Amino acid sequence: MRAFLREWVFSLDHKVIGKQYLAIGVAMAAIGAFAAYIMRWQLAFPNVAAPLYGLVDPGPYNAWLTLHGTIMMFFVAMPILLGAFGNFLIPLMVGAHDMAFPRLNRASVWILFVASVVLVASLFVEEGPAAAGWTNYAPLSIDPMYTGVGIGFDLWLVAVFLDFVSVLLSGLNVLTTALNMRAPGLSLGRLPLFVWTQVVAAVLFVFSAGPLMGAILMMLGDRHLGTGFFVVERGGAPLLWQHLFWFFGHPEVYVILLPALGILFEVFATFCRRPVAGYRWVLGALWASAGLSFLVWAHHMFVSGMSVRLALPFSITTIIISVPFAMVVFALIATLREAALERSTAMLFALGMLATFLVGGVTGIFLGSPAVDMYLHDTYFVVAHFHYTLFPSVVLGGFAGLYYWFPKMFGRMLDESLGRWHFWLTWLSFHAVFLPLFVAGTRGHMRRVYDPTQYEFLQPLLPIHRIATVAALVLLASQMVVVWNVVRTLWKGQRAEGNPWGGTTLEWATPSPPPAENFMRIVQVTRAPYGYEQTGSGVQPLPQWVERDAP
Amino acid sequence: MNHDEHNRSGSLASRQLGIAGLYWFLASEAALFGGLCLAVVYLRAGSGDWSNAAAHLSPGTAIVATVLLVSAAGFLRKGSTRDAHGSVPWLLGSLGAGLGFLALKTLDFHSHWTEGFRPEVSVFWASYFLLTGLHGLHVAAGVIVCGWLTGRIWRRQAWPARQVWVWGTRLYWYFVDAVWLSLLWLFYLR
Numbered sequence: 001m002r003a004f005l006r007e008w009v010f011s012l013d014h015k016v017i018g019k020q021y022l023a024i025g026v027a028m029a030a031i032g033a034f035a036a037y038i039m040r041w042q043l044a045f046p047n048v049a050a051p052l053y054g055l056v057d058p059g060p061y062n063a064w065l066t067l068h069g070t071i072m073m074f075f076v077a078m079p080i081l082l083g084a085f086g087n088f089l090i091p092l093m094v095g096a097h098d099m100a101f102p103r104l105n106r107a108s109v110w111i112l113f114v115a116s117v118v119l120v121a122s123l124f125v126e127e128g129p130a131a132a133g134w135t136n137y138a139p140l141s142i143d144p145m146y147t148g149v150g151i152g153f154d155l156w157l158v159a160v161f162l163d164f165v166s167v168l169l170s171g172l173n174v175l176t177t178a179l180n181m182r183a184p185g186l187s188l189g190r191l192p193l194f195v196w197t198q199v200v201a202a203v204l205f206v207f208s209a210g211p212l213m214g215a216i217l218m219m220l221g222d223r224h225l226g227t228g229f230f231v232v233e234r235g236g237a238p239l240l241w242q243h244l245f246w247f248f249g250h251p252e253v254y255v256i257l258l259p260a261l262g263i264l265f266e267v268f269a270t271f272c273r274r275p276v277a278g279y280r281w282v283l284g285a286l287w288a289s290a291g292l293s294f295l296v297w298a299h300h301m302f303v304s305g306m307s308v309r310l311a312l313p314f315s316i317t318t319i320i321i322s323v324p325f326a327m328v329v330f331a332l333i334a335t336l337r338e339a340a341l342e343r344s345t346a347m348l349f350a351l352g353m354l355a356t357f358l359v360g361g362v363t364g365i366f367l368g369s370p371a372v373d374m375y376l377h378d379t380y381f382v383v384a385h386f387h388y389t390l391f392p393s394v395v396l397g398g399f400a401g402l403y404y405w406f407p408k409m410f411g412r413m414l415d416e417s418l419g420r421w422h423f424w425l426t427w428l429s430f431h432a433v434f435l436p437l438f439v440a441g442t443r444g445h446m447r448r449v450y451d452p453t454q455y456e457f458l459q460p461l462l463p464i465h466r467i468a469t470v471a472a473l474v475l476l477a478s479q480m481v482v483v484w485n486v487v488r489t490l491w492k493g494q495r496a497e498g499n500p501w502g503g504t505t506l507e508w509a510t511p512s513p514p515p516a517e518n519f520m521r522i523v524q525v526t527r528a529p530y531g532y533e534q535t536g537s538g539v540q541p542l543p544q545w546v547e548r549d550a551p
Numbered sequence: 552m553n554h555d556e557h558n559r560s561g562s563l564a565s566r567q568l569g570i571a572g573l574y575w576f577l578a579s580e581a582a583l584f585g586g587l588c589l590a591v592v593y594l595r596a597g598s599g600d601w602s603n604a605a606a607h608l609s610p611g612t613a614i615v616a617t618v619l620l621v622s623a624a625g626f627l628r629k630g631s632t633r634d635a636h637g638s639v640p641w642l643l644g645s646l647g648a649g650l651g652f653l654a655l656k657t658l659d660f661h662s663h664w665t666e667g668f669r670p671e672v673s674v675f676w677a678s679y680f681l682l683t684g685l686h687g688l689h690v691a692a693g694v695i696v697c698g699w700l701t702g703r704i705w706r707r708q709a710w711p712a713r714q715v716w717v718w719g720t721r722l723y724w725y726f727v728d729a730v731w732l733s734l735l736w737l738f739y740l741r
Contacts, residue, residue: 100571176568206579211590213583217681225671235594235598236594240590240593
């Protein structure tokens, strides 16, 4: 027991902590997926009892949709992309023994665990969990008379606050480690793009989280101290919550997207057997998009009642921000050119993410135009748009990373054939769920409505919901393939060598899995990453490192 | 971790990593207070009787509080240039000044409270109590760190990281002072 505590609960090893983040993210994803199941069942079969749950009443429906968004954004996307992959890989990729602040790292994952428990606990309080959407706008969220929710919302506020503390502390670690603990020869211009995306994401979070954390304090004051920050009758402004939320909320989606793009860069370079096209352009685009992301937030608020004069400037910045992301997409596509393409599940998921994200990104441009947004805001078009951006990032990108780095993390090779099944089932069913929702949105279908059939003009859209729900059930069931793959591989899978994919970055200089101190000898970096050369026996990697014995 | 400390590109000794981390932490705190200050500006623009409410604040208290906070920073500056033994009085000075600030603000809050000026009265008072309260919590944290530092140095164990810790506390205190000046501008200047 003491050994378990010492090795797992109290471990300072970034690799262990990374896996703990992964475990929390996966566990919360199961709850978030269950929430999605409840919603999709009710939409397709209104007022029919859902198997394993029962009848979905309006209040609980709102609670499930709130929980779904909250969990997926704050307790799945960030823990997996930042916490799991970031923590596990950054020290390895920069040639360090651990993160800069191992104890802070341990505290971060503990705080996340506590935050998760607090949020799950809100499921069990009498009046239910928060139910005003993951955005929990004032005044709907403030007063129990609107949603019936009591302490459930306070638990939400505390859980999100703690989650932010965890990510902030983790971000300090990422920034200090990546910028100040690099191996000899690893200049910033030779840093893997995965590390760069983690750095930019951490900077984004450091500067964007504060306003929402302040807003949470203000909201708690409004609910319990009688203050009126967001209450008109007490001199406040409900719109202020929206401004503070989205000032954070927009950089947040890039906090999630960028690490996923980082995974893409690594997977693309390795399986295309060539450098990422336009490394410096990509770097510039990442920073440009980061800066711009602080100037677009009110495109979430075009119809909120804010001054209409704000619509034009925010629309302009929103259109402009598509440019750096287009550059990143073009760089990835260009990397496919003259590529000696190697097939693998990781590459399938990476290609799938790129193609899917393209649709999501382009549909965002429609929403960036206030004239169009006036009709599409709060419809299923928005729901489809953000699932077409977030799902590829978190799920497709996350699985690309899992299949790619599983050998390094767990020392065994996942079954590639099962991986291909997993990809196609996941990817095709995803499109079947969300593509029809664009159509529903353009035909006026509002979001966050528990029973659309109560509106006559929405009744003809019920078949869309039925298709989406069946596809969603397939999507959820398909994840059993990867669960089976992981379980079987951990049990008796083929053991992995140090560099099974022929990567060029420093994590592949270690055994799989790496020993506690990561590198047995000092690692010297002699070249940029992603170098490959044509030899007699095919395209071979030019690793970044050479090992030298200590003097 | 020893061989990490030399010959690494862009690498700092482990003590200096703490300072790098501290800068990023202060950046996040700046975002927190900055966001709150902008929120208050937003609320002030929509509020009718802000100046009237602000008239009930005591400028004298604000001046003394400012002197205490700036002194604490000054003492830390002096203390950071001394050796271990010589820095202790200056750290105690900072600790005292910080405690004095907290005592003063507590009395100030109490007098507002008994006069009936409470957070629920108006958006001015809600903002005032939230921001100065949050700032006070940060001062308290700084006081605790000063106390911990003093205790550790006093115990006279050789502590290589001492200078970096004192320097870090000094940086933190500069930040706390900067926030206080922003609050002065936000609430006391009408």
